[in-house]
Amino acid sequence: MVPLAYYLGLSAILFCLGVLGFLIKRNIITIFICIELMLNAVNLSFVAFSAYLKNLNAQVFVFFVMVVAAAEAAVGLAIIIAVFRTRETLNVDRVNLLKL
Amino acid sequence: MLHLILFFIFAAVCIAGAINLLAQSHPINSALSLIVVMGSLAVLYLLLGAEFVAAIQIIIYAGAVMVLFIFVIMLLNAGVEEHSGKSYVAWFIGIPSVTVLVGLAVYSLVLYQEKSAPAIGPDPLLGSVQEIAHLLFGKFLLPFEVTSVLILIAIMGAVVLARRGES
Amino acid sequence: MNSSEPNLYLWLIPLLPLIGAAINGLFGHRFSKSVVATVGLVFVAAAFAMSAWASAQLLHLPQSKIPYIEDHLPWIAAGGFHVDFSFYLDQLSMVMILVVTGVGFLIHVYSVGYMEHEGGYYRFFSYLNLFMFFMLTLVLASSYLLMFVGWEGVGLASYLLIGFFFKKDSAANAGKKAFIVNRIGDFGFLIAMFLMFQKFGSLNFSDVFAKVSRLSGESSAGILTAIALLLLLGATGKSAQIPLYVWLPDAMEGPTPVSALIHAATMVTAGVYMVARSNFIFSRAPVALAVVAVIGCVTALFAATIGMAQTDIKRVLAYSTISQLGYMFLACGVAAYSAAIFHLMTHAFFKALLFLCAGSVIHALGGEQDMRNMGGLRKKIPVTFWTMTIGTFAIAGFPPLAGFFSKDEILFQSLVSPYGTKILWAMGLITAGITSFYMFRLWFMTFFGERRKAEHGAGHDDHGHANNGDHVHESPLIMLAPLAILAFFSFTGGWVNIPKALGGGNRFDQFLAPVLNAGAAATAEHENPGLEIGLALTSVFVASIGLAIAWLFYYKRRDLPGKVTAALNGVYTLVRDKYRVDELYNWLFVQPVIKLSRNFLWQQVDVGTIDAMVNEAADSAQHISNEARRMQSGNIRSYAGWVALGAAVVVAYMIWAGLQ
Numbered sequence: 001m002v003p004l005a006y007y008l009g010l011s012a013i014l015f016c017l018g019v020l021g022f023l024i025k026r027n028i029i030t031i032f033i034c035i036e037l038m039l040n041a042v043n044l045s046f047v048a049f050s051a052y053l054k055n056l057n058a059q060v061f062v063f064f065v066m067v068v069a070a071a072e073a074a075v076g077l078a079i080i081i082a083v084f085r086t087r088e089t090l091n092v093d094r095v096n097l098l099k100l
Numbered sequence: 101m102l103h104l105i106l107f108f109i110f111a112a113v114c115i116a117g118a119i120n121l122l123a124q125s126h127p128i129n130s131a132l133s134l135i136v137v138m139g140s141l142a143v144l145y146l147l148l149g150a151e152f153v154a155a156i157q158i159i160i161y162a163g164a165v166m167v168l169f170i171f172v173i174m175l176l177n178a179g180v181e182e183h184s185g186k187s188y189v190a191w192f193i194g195i196p197s198v199t200v201l202v203g204l205a206v207y208s209l210v211l212y213q214e215k216s217a218p219a220i221g222p223d224p225l226l227g228s229v230q231e232i233a234h235l236l237f238g239k240f241l242l243p244f245e246v247t248s249v250l251i252l253i254a255i256m257g258a259v260v261l262a263r264r265g266e267s
Numbered sequence: 268m269n270s271s272e273p274n275l276y277l278w279l280i281p282l283l284p285l286i287g288a289a290i291n292g293l294f295g296h297r298f299s300k301s302v303v304a305t306v307g308l309v310f311v312a313a314a315f316a317m318s319a320w321a322s323a324q325l326l327h328l329p330q331s332k333i334p335y336i337e338d339h340l341p342w343i344a345a346g347g348f349h350v351d352f353s354f355y356l357d358q359l360s361m362v363m364i365l366v367v368t369g370v371g372f373l374i375h376v377y378s379v380g381y382m383e384h385e386g387g388y389y390r391f392f393s394y395l396n397l398f399m400f401f402m403l404t405l406v407l408a409s410s411y412l413l414m415f416v417g418w419e420g421v422g423l424a425s426y427l428l429i430g431f432f433f434k435k436d437s438a439a440n441a442g443k444k445a446f447i448v449n450r451i452g453d454f455g456f457l458i459a460m461f462l463m464f465q466k467f468g469s470l471n472f473s474d475v476f477a478k479v480s481r482l483s484g485e486s487s488a489g490i491l492t493a494i495a496l497l498l499l500l501g502a503t504g505k506s507a508q509i510p511l512y513v514w515l516p517d518a519m520e521g522p523t524p525v526s527a528l529i530h531a532a533t534m535v536t537a538g539v540y541m542v543a544r545s546n547f548i549f550s551r552a553p554v555a556l557a558v559v560a561v562i563g564c565v566t567a568l569f570a571a572t573i574g575m576a577q578t579d580i581k582r583v584l585a586y587s588t589i590s591q592l593g594y595m596f597l598a599c600g601v602a603a604y605s606a607a608i609f610h611l612m613t614h615a616f617f618k619a620l621l622f623l624c625a626g627s628v629i630h631a632l633g634g635e636q637d638m639r640n641m642g643g644l645r646k647k648i649p650v651t652f653w654t655m656t657i658g659t660f661a662i663a664g665f666p667p668l669a670g671f672f673s674k675d676e677i678l679f680q681s682l683v684s685p686y687g688t689k690i691l692w693a694m695g696l697i698t699a700g701i702t703s704f705y706m707f708r709l710w711f712m713t714f715f716g717e718r719r720k721a722e723h724g725a726g727h728d729d730h731g732h733a734n735n736g737d738h739v740h741e742s743p744l745i746m747l748a749p750l751a752i753l754a755f756f757s758f759t760g761g762w763v764n765i766p767k768a769l770g771g772g773n774r775f776d777q778f779l780a781p782v783l784n785a786g787a788a789a790t791a792e793h794e795n796p797g798l799e800i801g802l803a804l805t806s807v808f809v810a811s812i813g814l815a816i817a818w819l820f821y822y823k824r825r826d827l828p829g830k831v832t833a834a835l836n837g838v839y840t841l842v843r844d845k846y847r848v849d850e851l852y853n854w855l856f857v858q859p860v861i862k863l864s865r866n867f868l869w870q871q872v873d874v875g876t877i878d879a880m881v882n883e884a885a886d887s888a889q890h891i892s893n894e895a896r897r898m899q900s901g902n903i904r905s906y907a908g909w910v911a912l913g914a915a916v917v918v919a920y921m922i923w924a925g926l927q
Contacts, residue, residue: 001219002107002147005209010111010144012205014137016198017118019914022907023194026183029127029173031903033134036165037118040141043157050227051148051220059227060235062153066160067247071254073165077172078261084176092903099901194908197915204918211926 007048014041028080028090032073039069103147103221110147113140125180131169138162149222152232275321277337277354280364281403283314288396295389304379307392311375311399315368322361330781333357336409336473343412350470355409359782362608363406363540366615370532371399373749377623378524380746381630385522391431395528398424402533406540410471411460414541418456418505421534422449428529429521441517448514452504459497466490476547488552495548495555498541499562506538506592508566513849515589519581523626526581531588531618536611539595543604546783550602556686560600564681564694567593569846571701575708576843580625580638583709587662588618590702594677597695601687603680604783605776610673613760617661617670620753624655627742627750628713638709643718647739652714654750659710661757663703663810666803672761674699675803679766682802692802699806703813711821766799 018038025031043062050058080090087095117137121130138161145154225231236244287310295303325335334357343350356364375395382391401424405417423446430442464470467478479491502508507515507530518530529535542549542559549556567590574586591614598607629636631648645652661668664675678699682692741747764775820827832839841847898909 001103001221003217003219005213005217006107006111007144007148007220009205009209010114012202012209013115014118016202016205017115017122019198019201019911020195021122023190023198023904023911024122026904027127029169029176030130033121033127033130033169036134036169037121037137040138040161043153044141044144047145047148047150047153048220050150051223052218054223054226056226056231056235059150059153059232060240062150063156063232063236064240064243064247066156067251070160070165071250073168074254074258075261077168078258081172081176081262090176095903096901099899189902189905189908191908194904194911197908197911200915201911201918204915204922208922211922 004048004052008045011041011045011048014038014044026091026093028083028092028095029077031092032076032080036069036073039065107144107147110140110143113137114144127173128170131166131173134169135162135166138166147222148220149224149227151227152229153227275324275335275337275356276317277321277335277356277407278339280314280317280321280368281400281407283310283317284396284399284403286310288393288400291389291393291396295393298389300383300388303389303392307396308372308375308379310396311368311372314399314403315365315372318361318364318368321356322365325356325358325361333781334473347468348464350410350412352413353409353471354407355472356407357782358779359540359543359608360406362612362779364403366612367399367402367406367533370615370619370753371395371402371528373752374524374528374532374619374623377527377626377746377749378522380743381524381626382522387431391428391522394424394427394431395524398428398529398534402537405537409473410469411463411475412470414544415453415456415460418501418537418541419453421529421537422446422453422505425449425518425529425534428525429518431521431525435520437517438520441514441520445514445518448511449504452501452511455497455500455504459494459501462490462494462497466494472544479547479551482551488554491548492552492554495545495552496558498545498548499555499559502538502542502596503562504538505541506535506596507589508538508562508593508596509569512566512570512589513852516582516585516845519579519585523581523622523629526585527619527622527626530585531622532615535588535592536595536615539592539599539607539611542596542599543608543783546599546602546604549599553686556600556602558600560597560681560686560691563593563596563598563600564691564698565593566590567597567698568694568701569593571698571705572842573845574705575701576839578639579636580628580641580709580713581622581636583638583705584618584621584625587621587702587706590698591618591662594674594695594698597681597691598677601681601684601691603677603684605779606673606676606680608779608783609764609775610677613661613669613673613757616753616760617658617668617757620654620658620750620757621662623746623750623753624651624658627651627746628655630742630746631739638712640719641713642716643714644739645714648741650741650747650750654747654754655710655714657754657757659706663706663813664699664806665810666807667758667761669757669759669761671803671807672764672766675806676764676766678806679799679802683798696806696809700809700813703810704817707814707817708821711817715822716825 015038018034018041021034021037022031025034043065046058046062046065050056050062083095084090089095114137117133117140121133121137124130124133138157142154142157142162145151145157287306290306291298291303295306298306325333328335334355336353336355338351338353340352341349342352375392378391378395382388385391398421401417401420403417405414405421408414408417426442426446429445430439432438433442460470463475467475469475469478482491500511504511515530515535519526521529549559570586570589570593574583574590577583577586591610595607595610595614598604598610627648628641628644628651631644631651632641635641657668661670664671666672678692678695681687681695682689820831844850898905
């Protein structure tokens with residue numbers, strides 16, 4: 001039996017690693033992967049609380065998070081493919097035309 | 101006791117996978133690291149008694165979404181990350197913010213120590229497929245149906261966006 | 268108004284010329300010249316008729332009802348301070364309104380002929396009527412504030428009329444100079460009014476004079492002196508005394524009727540009137556009286572010496588005006604106020620006459636104003652000659668003409684009055700001699716000898732005659748009639764105040780006594796007939812010497828002036844250049860102010876500060892937005908950085924809120 005704090009600590013660590021990767025990495029796809037990491041960390045948090053509060057609503061929410069993550073991954077990757085076709089690069093620093 | 105050990109092992113795997121994700125320069129390695137992380141998370145869900153969630157984590161998340169990622173990586177033939185100038189904002193504002201977040205997390209955990217002390221483990225009455233099905237098709241029926249619409253839209257969007265340009 | 272109170276309808280007197288001014292000003296450009304002239308003349312004549320009638324009514328009032336005050340509209344009612352539009356008639360203002368409207372009417376008639384060929388005919392008559400309105404307001408006002416309204420208004424009318432030929436630079440500049448120099452005097456008047464209000468709480472004549480007479484001598488001498496000196500400053504501006512006389516010679520740029528009306532007969536006398544009206548205050552401030560006397564005396568002598576060396580006929584008369592005004596101030600300065608008013612009246616007659624005659628000469632010669640180009644006009648324009656002769660003898664002070672009695676009265680008072688000294692008398696006497704000299708010099712140079720042709724520059728405004736001076740003709744009747752009437756008054760005007768020594772009864776002095784002597788220490792009574800006759804003979808003798816010298820220099824031996832000026836070359840050029848006072852003022856005041864305005868106020872304050880502030884505001888908006896737009900870099904990682912920051916802030920807030 002593991003204290004709740006451990007699960008939450010792990011979730012926090014994973015989340016912060018995801019944010020760090022988002023800031024550091026230059027490849028678009030890697031950035032996307034970091035986003036998925038963040039979502040997973042949050043899922044862990046939900047499930048931990050579900051067990052703590054003895055309530056299943058959180059798990060249903062996790063279900064929905066996954067659905068949305070899947071949809072988002074599909075569309076996002078489609079966008080990346082479209083961008084790659086025009087810009088010929090996956091370096092996020094090069095995709096900076098939307099500026100003043 | 102066993103739970104604790106298993107937790108530590110798989111937590112270590114999670115963190116190692118995440119760090120590896122950040123350390124690798126080729127995106128395919130990062131994707132594979134993420135799969136490792138997802139797998140360990142599934143085990144942790146099992147430790148918490150969420151069987152259904154663990155199952156769909158493996159099937160959908162690791163099995164479908166990450167496969168999609170890997171397909172795209174291979175399609176685009178994304179090479180090693182190239183070096184370009186760093187972003188000042190990201191380094192000088194972002195990283196301190198992350199540090200602050202970490203600090204806040206530690207702080208709140210320390211603060212609510214007593215409250216989060218109690219141990220949690222699998223509950224036989226909770227987390228089974230039946231229970232979740234009851235909820236999903238009962239109380240959360242509308243969101244469930246809406247997500248199907250959402251997925252439809254995502255499919256259409258992905259198809260349109262990834263198509264070859266107008267000829 | 269119950270029936271026992273008389274109603275003199277004083278408000279009509281200023282109002283009628285105002286209506287004339289409005290009609291001519293607004294609609295005059297559509298009228299023919301005769302209609303414009305008729306409108307102008309009718310309203311001034313009506314004002315004169317009203318003044319005569321009101322004066323007649325006043326003479327029937329018992330002394331207790333004088334001054335007659337007519338209240339009309341309330342004007343300022345702020346706290347305890349009340350000033351109303353109300354008019355005030357006593358013997359002094361009665362003399363003034365009769366002189367102003369009478370002489371004014373005659374000059375209006377003259378202008379109908381003189382300005383016949385000028386452009387802007389309706390504008391001229393509109394301005395003339397406007398001037399009459401303001402002058403009558405000034406004289407009939409019952410408070411210093413309303414008087415100040417008239418004071419400013421005549422300054423405005425003067426500016427408009429001096430700069431009548433506004434297309435000429437010199438005329439426009441002269442108008443500006445007059446107005447600005449007057450303003451400096453008005454500043455003194457204003458401060459005096461402030462002090463009066465502070466001390467007495469009111470600006471009405473009745474209140475102020477009542478309070479002043481109740482004041483004890485010693486404690487209030489200081490503030491009364493201050494008020495008196497400041498009033499004097501205003502008077503020197505309006506009446507062209509030292510140091511603010513410099514505008515009057517330049518004001519000759521205006522048409523000659525303007526010079527006659529405003530700068531000889533009426534406006535410049537406003538200062539004397541004001542000092543006489545304030546005799547209560549002045550008589551209790553001996554220091555101020557001494558200053559008045561000194562300024563008057565010095566100005567009289569100073570201007571007379573300048574007049575000796577001028578060659579433009581109107582300039583000579585201008586300096587003569589300044590000099591005669593100096594006499595009036597001298598009289599006030601020895602507390603002989605009624606002598607000053609007497610001289611004001613006679614001076615109005617003969618100076619207006621002289622100016623109008625000069626205008627007639629100029630008109631006859633087709634615009635020539637330089638006396639060196641005149642001569643031999645005696646037979647060609649006889650009426651002008653004889654009227655001018657009367658005027659010249661009057662101003663020189665020969666009996667039995669008007670100038671003799673008034674000037675003598677002043678000289679006598681300057682010797683025997685408690686405030687007078689021998690020095691003042693001596694300077695006044697010398698000035699009389701110089702006056703006689705330069706006036707007869709003018710007389711001889713203009714009318715006698717042979718005609719000297721244009722060696723000295725071209726003539727002035729040509730009056731549309733386009734003749735080069737060969738065709739000398741007498742002026743039309745409409746211009747000659749006022750000359751004749753004014754000549755008559757110059758001859759007889761002095762007979763209202765023949766002193767006892769010579770058989771008269773000093774009737775004029777007696778008449779004005781209730782107004783002018785009630786608050787003052789008693790001026791010298793005419794108890795010393797021997798002295799008076801002796802002094803009179805002395806002044807006639809001095810005037811005769813002036814005539815003799817002028818006859819010698821400008822009739823008998825024409826070469827003498829050239830020799831004298833060659834011998835005294837330095838002094839002569841100094842005097843001819845008006846002692847370079849204008850240049851001094853320019854260097855002392857005008858140039859520094861221009862430099863201040865240009866370098867400091869314009870460059871630094873206006874361009875450097877105000878414009879810069881506005882420009883800076885716009886520029887800084889631009890700079891700020893320039894900096895702000897760097898956030899929109901299109902760089903995803905920097906956006907991510909900002910998002911992370913925001914997330915950290917939100918989480919911190921939630922934790923903090925949870926702790927509350």
